[in-house]
Amino acid sequence: MTRLKQTPSQTVGPYFAYGLAPEQYNFELKSLFSPTIAGPDAAGEHVTVLGNVYDGNGQPVSDALIEMIQRNADGRYVSTQQEVEDTGFRGFARVGTGTDSKFRFIVETVKPGVAGPNEAPHIDVIVLMRGMLVHAFTRIYFDDEAEANARDTVLAQVPAERRATLVAKREGSASRPVYRFEIHTQGPNETVFFDV
Amino acid sequence: MSETAAPFLDPRDWDAHPPYIHPGYKSSILRGPTQPLVPLKERLKDRRVAVYGAQNLGQLDHDLTRNAAKNGEPLGERIIVTGRVLDEGGRPVRNTLVEIWQANAAGRYVHKADQHDAPLDQNFLGAGRCLTDENGRYRFLTVKPGAYPWGNHLNAWRPNHIHFSLFGDYFGSRLVTQMYFPGDPLLAFDPIFQGTPEAARERLISTFSMDVTEEGYALGYVFDIVLRGPQQTPTEA
Numbered sequence: 255m256t257r258l259k260q261t262p263s264q265t266v267g268p269y270f271a272y273g274l275a276p277e278q279y280n281f282e283l284k285s286l287f288s289p290t291i292a293g294p295d296a297a298g299e300h301v302t303v304l305g306n307v308y309d310g311n312g313q314p315v316s317d318a319l320i321e322m323i324q325r326n327a328d329g330r331y332v333s334t335q336q337e338v339e340d341t342g343f344r345g346f347a348r349v350g351t352g353t354d355s356k357f358r359f360i361v362e363t364v365k366p367g368v369a370g371p372n373e374a375p376h377i378d379v380i381v382l383m384r385g386m387l388v389h390a391f392t393r394i395y396f397d398d399e400a401e402a403n404a405r406d407t408v409l410a411q412v413p414a415e416r417r418a419t420l421v422a423k424r425e426g427s428a429s430r431p432v433y434r435f436e437i438h439t440q441g442p443n444e445t446v447f448f449d450v
Numbered sequence: 451m452s453e454t455a456a457p458f459l460d461p462r463d464w465d466a467h468p469p470y471i472h473p474g475y476k477s478s479i480l481r482g483p484t485q486p487l488v489p490l491k492e493r494l495k496d497r498r499v500a501v502y503g504a505q506n507l508g509q510l511d512h513d514l515t516r517n518a519a520k521n522g523e524p525l526g527e528r529i530i531v532t533g534r535v536l537d538e539g540g541r542p543v544r545n546t547l548v549e550i551w552q553a554n555a556a557g558r559y560v561h562k563a564d565q566h567d568a569p570l571d572q573n574f575l576g577a578g579r580c581l582t583d584e585n586g587r588y589r590f591l592t593v594k595p596g597a598y599p600w601g602n603h604l605n606a607w608r609p610n611h612i613h614f615s616l617f618g619d620y621f622g623s624r625l626v627t628q629m630y631f632p633g634d635p636l637l638a639f640d641p642i643f644q645g646t647p648e649a650a651r652e653r654l655i656s657t658f659s660m661d662v663t664e665e666g667y668a669l670g671y672v673f674d675i676v677l678r679g680p681q682q683t684p685t686e687a
Binding site: 267273445448 | 460461462463466467468469470472475476477478479480481482483484485487488489490491499502503504505506507508517518536537538539540547549550551553559560561562563564575576577578579613615621622624625626627628642643645646647650651653654675676677678
């Protein structure tokens, strides 16, 4: 049978907010997704993941859309809606950079668990914005997981000198940890994007 | 299930997609990655990822002529936009979320950043979403979006278009795209459309359909969408 050809990607453009993240941007439509991966009742260490998206001039991008997918604290992806309701762990977040005064994405979650010894805790990230004709895939690792990061088979495929672009830095207090993850679309610190 | 052992997805077909930097589209120059994408041996793309949220769908979410109406119907030419979401093997992608957003009939987005001085329409938001059915079919009722000017170059106008966002069943099947209308003279001048490889551009243009058109009510357009899919039919357990 002949294979069908993939529909081409086009940019998300500047005006996605009322369609894809209406509540975050105060439009009168219910959001299907929110900037919260894990609600307050979810098991695990509660952390905030935040950062900016920078363009080639080092300017923060105010109209990017970020999506994140991760395992729960036990190392599993959620598999049913019932599980989301029972645990408060949604596993997915969508957030625009246009509502924070510093144009940051800010996501509430729990530190992800892992599925095996050759995997470090991580969050998969999809980056979309005006000016990006095809969305880009990247990954967040954590700087306080150096041992696990050294064993991670995905990180191992990234040229060593670029690995640091995938590692979020822990800040904030012990009671409310914050991981900062900066996304540079270009420049000397250009974030690693994967051919997924 | 979220993580069942997956069949291999075909790779992203770069002959189908625009490059990250297409100089005619100015904002891609500073925003597209410049380094080659890092290939992965892991079958990350194949991972099935269920994304939840569809339980929040409202009754009128598929009907943009009614889902934001305040005191009447939106202005403009009513249209039906429908099609099937298929994978590359021609299999329907069932029960998958399709999200759309668009300008109103005058070419104005409700987004606060849109400064074009065409009028807003108090009865039109321009956002819709639905799930595909057993045949992979979706169906929206809306009004035809207007063309609008933008700052890319002197006298730049975007062709009429509707934005689409889909997840499909896999991490690698995510697609955000735009649907255009047949015979639009602006397509020849639009750097976003023209940034797409020539052989693939046609796939972004919907087809006018008399079969979908409803007498006395609305014109019909068909836009089928092909997502990355497994190379072969997975064996049913």
